[in-house]
Amino acid sequence: MLYIVATPIGNLEDITLRAIRILKEVDYVFAEDTRVTKKLLNHLEIEKTIYRYDEHSKQYQIDTIMNLLEEGKNIALVTDAGTPCISDPGYEVVDEALKRDIKVVPIPGVSAMTAAASVAGVSMRRFVFEGFLPKKKGRQTLLKSFQDEKRTIMFFESPHRIIKTLKDIEEFIGEREIVLVREITKIYEEIIRGTTRELISQYENKTFKGEFVVIIKGNEIEEKKEKVNKYAKDIGDEEEEE
CATH class of the missing domain: 3.40.1010.10 (Tetrapyrrole methylase, N-terminal domain)
Known part of the structure; x- marks a missing residue:
């Protein structure tokens, strides 16, 4: 086996x-x-x-x-x-x-992914996991594709690239609620929460150790649109049946 x-x-x-x-x-x-x-x-x-x-x-x-x-x-x-x-x-x-x-x-x-998800305080009923983001080729395109993503987005990032990644998120996805989880199960385990701008401002000059799990809250506006459209469709289907 x-x-x-x-x-x-x-x-x-x-x-x-x-x-x-x-x-x-x-x-x-x-x-x-x-x-x-x-x-x-x-x-x-x-x-x-x-x-x-x-x-x-x-x-x-x-x-x-x-x-x-x-x-x-x-x-x-x-x-x-x-x-x-x-x-x-x-x-x-x-x-x-x-x-x-x-x-x-x-x-x-x-699993770092599920461990971080369990303490993020963000809905994980639906999420998309991307592993490590591309360092160069395809990175911008991938991040832009997340703009309308309704599901929670999760990926891994290294400590020396985390601030650059937060800036890329702000530029290509926009202002979002972010959860950073690092050093999971270790002595310096840390859960950091805030908006993209808040985290960049607070940690831009700080040096980190240990890989991060980055969790980005989904696009709530798009999610609400989807729920409204689904509700309207359900009502329409019921009226047709009558």
């Missing part, structure tokens, strides 16, 4: 009992960074052979993993932190395993 194992994003106590058992039982672990995963396994007192699986090695490692699985070996795929295949390498090997009728088992746990 191929196990997709979620690991802690900061606080090591967030590892699940099931994840610990699977990491003990599998034959091999494939990791985005073997050094990071080695520290985790040492903490859990697990001795296991770890191989690298990242953006640079995936082309040849997919074949290696498939061969091992077809030989009857059990493999765990982990990322540096959080749930694999979400803005991290992994979906290609899962796709290939499924094509070969190899069983893929999720071992759920921590």
Whole structure:
């Protein structure tokens, strides 16, 4: 079996009992960074052979993993932190395993995306997740496409680009309510809320550490228009039925 194992994003106590058992039982672990995963396994007192699986090695490692699985070996795929295949390498090997009728088992746990969403205080009934924004090509076009987006928008951003990104949001999307969540589950965990302009003014000259989850409240005007149009349509349908 191929196990997709979620690991802690900061606080090591967030590892699940099931994840610990699977990491003990599998034959091999494939990791985005073997050094990071080695520290985790040492903490859990697990001795296991770890191989690298990242953006640079995936082309040849997919074949290696498939061969091992077809030989009857059990493999765990982990990322540096959080749930694999979400803005991290992994979906290609899962796709290939499924094509070969190899069983893929999720071992759920921590995800920065869902952890941030749970404390944002913003409706998450409908949201769009973009991973990391493009650094250059396509960045402006993507941000402009969010102007009329009614759903909550969520993406990841690095600490040294966060102020530039806030300025881009103000320029291409407009003034919005923003939630920034950083260092989730760590000592300096922080939830920052405010409008685009307020956050730029308050934090423009501050140096941050730790990646951010950026959450942008959807376009409420467009959402209200959609509700009005839906209500009008429902009324019209009822009148036709009568």
